[in-house]
Amino acid sequence: MNMIQAINSAMDVMMARDPAVVVLGEDVGYFGGVFRATAGLQKKFGKTRVFDTPITECGIIGVAIGMGAYGLRPVPEIQFADYIYPALDQLASEAARLRYRSAGEFTAPITIRSPFGGGIFGGQTHSQSPEGIFTHVSGIKTVIPSNPYDAKGLLIAAIEDNDPTLFFEPKRIYNGPFDGHYDRPVQPWAKHDGSEVPDDYYRIPLGTAKVVRAGEAVTILAYGTMVHVVSGVVAASGVDAEIIDLRTLVPLDIDTITASVEKTGRCMIVHEATRTSGFGAELSAQVQERCFHALEAPIARVTGYDTPYPHSLEWAYFPGPVRIGEALKKILKD
Structure with missing residues (x-):
């Protein structure tokens, strides 16, 4: 499906x-x-x-x-x-x-x-x-x-x-995973292969994040579309990043986040929404409060810009490979 x-x-x-x-x-x-x-x-x-x-x-x-x-x-x-x-x-x-x-x-x-x-x-x-x-x-x-x-x-x-x-x-x-291009539009009507989804009943408890990729160098927190964008950038860069798909923002699985950041010592947050008062600010505060002594670099945020949604420039507005890649280089250098 x-x-x-x-x-x-x-x-x-x-x-x-x-x-x-x-x-x-x-x-x-x-x-x-x-x-x-x-x-x-x-x-x-x-x-x-x-x-x-x-x-x-x-x-x-x-x-x-x-x-x-x-x-x-x-x-x-x-x-x-x-x-x-x-x-x-x-x-x-x-x-x-x-x-x-x-x-x-x-x-x-x-x-x-x-x-x-x-x-x-x-x-x-x-x-x-x-x-x-x-x-x-x-x-x-x-x-x-x-x-x-x-x-x-x-x-x-x-x-x-x-x-x-x-x-x-x-x-x-909506129509499936990306076709490998993270910095240009994917046609919304394009046909993509689906994922294995059972026809019958099953549930995923709210408040449980998922470690999409295990790593040791940096923790990247994302949700929704940005999980795919981040995964593509990490795969292309070769950085040993741990990627966490939050899945639910409230309730937040802060225990999974904390365990990862204490292991890697670095944290990057990626979301599509605007930066100021975006959910990344709350994530940054909670990580700082719990993992201050483990952090080896400032927490990084890669987000949309603080502007009204720019229709003609939306693909420059989204966090993409260039901005995420630059943030990765900086946080690993600090």
Whole structure:
């Protein structure tokens, strides 16, 4: 399966297992979603469990919160992460606080799926990476898979979770892994070989990072698309780097990160979102607090620039081989 198929499979499996799971959002029903992630679900489970909504992100999330409070497990789709901002008040003021405000009487077991990030010629309003905004909100979990196998297992875990979870899907790798070119566009409609993904139920617990590549010279922390970019750069450079795919930003697997940095003595963080107040800043602070005596060089960050999303220059905006390679040379020299 590619990532779209794996996400579709996760919802299919969970809807078959649990009649409380419902899917809602713009074009998710008959059309099957703008990226086809919900294709076939309405035909299989009916219009009362997979249904289209008006174009109102605040309304979609508000309805989902009410459904969750009354015992359903809604999986709303926000068609692009850029459109999630009208729903920010519902997420931050209602979903994130519901368990606490009700002393545990009510929960918001909702999983908000949304494609995020650039790389498919989407322009300014279809390409943003807003994960840092939501990791700041206590009570919301944030998940970002980097491959089809993890996407299915993590989505199943998120749907089963009793707290609200944002499930950001890196659309640049929706259709499969990169073809080896990390500094130029990959056609979003190109066909790629998929990954081995079981058809049946399995789950990957939230809050567990994965060591993608073991190494001794430097620890590189990444998530989503950047896991593939970093892996390509490391393979080409020959640096003995340990690459950690965070998979979930909240809850964060700080133990895996700490163990790696204490072993290597160096840490680099790579993400697509802007640098200032990006999640890399939080990672840097937590590594510094726990691994200060083990660090042999300043923590490095390679990120997007502090600018509005530059449609015409998006491939210069992304962390790519040149900037990541230069940062690797510098951190190993320090």
